[in-house]
Amino acid sequence: MKIATWNINGVRARIDNLLAWLTESVPDIVALQEIKTLDEGFPRLEIEALGYHVETHGQKGFNGVALLSKIRPDEISRGLPGNGEDEQARFIEGVFSVDGGAIRVCSIYLPNGNPPGDPVKYPYKLAWMDRLLAFAEDRLALEEPLVLAGDYNVIPEPHDCFDVRAWEGDALFLPETRQAFRRLENLGLTDAVRATTDAVPLYTFWDYQAGCWPKNKGIRIDHLMLSAEASDRLISTAVEKHVRNWEKPSDHVPVVGVFDFAA
DNA sequence: ATGGTTGACTATCAA
Numbered sequence: 001m002k003i004a005t006w007n008i009n010g011v012r013a014r015i016d017n018l019l020a021w022l023t024e025s026v027p028d029i030v031a032l033q034e035i036k037t038l039d040e041g042f043p044r045l046e047i048e049a050l051g052y053h054v055e056t057h058g059q060k061g062f063n064g065v066a067l068l069s070k071i072r073p074d075e076i077s078r079g080l081p082g083n084g085e086d087e088q089a090r091f092i093e094g095v096f097s098v099d100g101g102a103i104r105v106c107s108i109y110l111p112n113g114n115p116p117g118d119p120v121k122y123p124y125k126l127a128w129m130d131r132l133l134a135f136a137e138d139r140l141a142l143e144e145p146l147v148l149a150g151d152y153n154v155i156p157e158p159h160d161c162f163d164v165r166a167w168e169g170d171a172l173f174l175p176e177t178r179q180a181f182r183r184l185e186n187l188g189l190t191d192a193v194r195a196t197t198d199a200v201p202l203y204t205f206w207d208y209q210a211g212c213w214p215k216n217k218g219i220r221i222d223h224l225m226l227s228a229e230a231s232d233r234l235i236s237t238a239v240e241k242h243v244r245n246w247e248k249p250s251d252h253v254p255v256v257g258v259f260d261f262a263a
Numbered sequence: 264a265t266g267g268t269t270g271a272c273t274a275t276c277a278a
Contacts, residue, residue, distance in 0.1 A: 009278085010270050034278085036271060061271050062278095112278060153278095207278085208268035251269080251278080 001098065001261040002027040003105060005149035005222055007205075007252035011035040011066070015043045017246055021254060022050050025240065028070045028263055029096065030254075031107030031149035035064035042066065059089035065107040065150075067094045071263050074102070082131035090128070098261040103230070104139060108132070108150030113171030122171055125153070129180040136187055139227075145261070146227035148189065151252065153221055154181045156191065159200040160220035172221060190231040192224035192257045193239065204239055205252045213244055222255045233259045 004027040008014045011032065022030070030052075035042060039058040047054050051070060057078040058064040067073065073094040080091035090109040095102050110132070113125030132148075139146050155161045155173045167173040185191065193202065203218025212218065226234060240254040 013270060034270095062276085114278080210266050210268090248269095 001259045003029045004256040005031040006254040007033040007151040009250040030068040032066040033109035033151045057089045057092040063089045065092045103145040105147045110152045116171045145230040148225040162217040189225040193237045196237045224257045
């Protein structure tokens with residue numbers, strides 16, 4: 001079973017790329033971020049035509065997440081628990097039947113948090129990470145396969161960015177950000193890509209500006225975080241870097257985990 | 264060489 005995360009940066013602008021990638025890679029479950037559309041604007045018919053179920057949690061203009069799956073989800077819930085006032089669509093959770101059990105997959109679009117001096121944005125990011133920590137703690141207690149898949153907007157380690165000096169004051173790399181990410185790992189979540197490779201550099205995002213892609217000035221911020229029950233079944237991972245060379249690409253590329261679950 | 268794009272939406276904002 002192949003489970004992927006991809007920040008699509010506007011699903012309507014990217015539908016041709018998305019259909020091409022689904023056809024090529026044939027993932028079983030895909031967590032999308034930044035769909036940048038309301039649910040009713042999501043191009044679901046084209047995706048359903050490839051045999052996927054589509055569950056969205058959209059928002060006008062910004063944010064928005066979705067789960068695409070070859071198998072029908074048994075349960076779906078929208079929104080990260082912990083703050084009923086939060087209007088931003090950044091989280092959707094699905095439960096799927098596999099091997100006679102359940103696997104839980106969440107699509108996460110963690111707040112960017114820049115600029116860190118802003119009175120609202122960085123505190124919102126840290127508060128969101130606290131809520132994610134509480135959520136993860138709750139779900140880990142179920143002792144089930146769990147995949148928290150998404151754009152974390154966190155550079156975990158110095159070697160996960162091109163130049164530490166360029167990122168040291170950024171909300172994606174500040175010590176508090178990395179500490180919060182480490183707290184998540186310390187609950188018992190495994191970074192799937194790092195569990196399967198030591199390769200550096202290994203990036204998942206390259207800014208559109210200043211020729212970052214041709215110069216390979218990227219960062220690794222898209223992650224598959226696994227419970228022990230999921231990590232035990234992990235076979236391999238892949239960062240589908242070639243997709244960044246396609247016409248009209250997203251600034252992120254898909255990150256894929258292959259598991260020995262049967263659908 | 265001091266670097267500047269993209270998507271959603273229509274004047275900027277977010278990334």
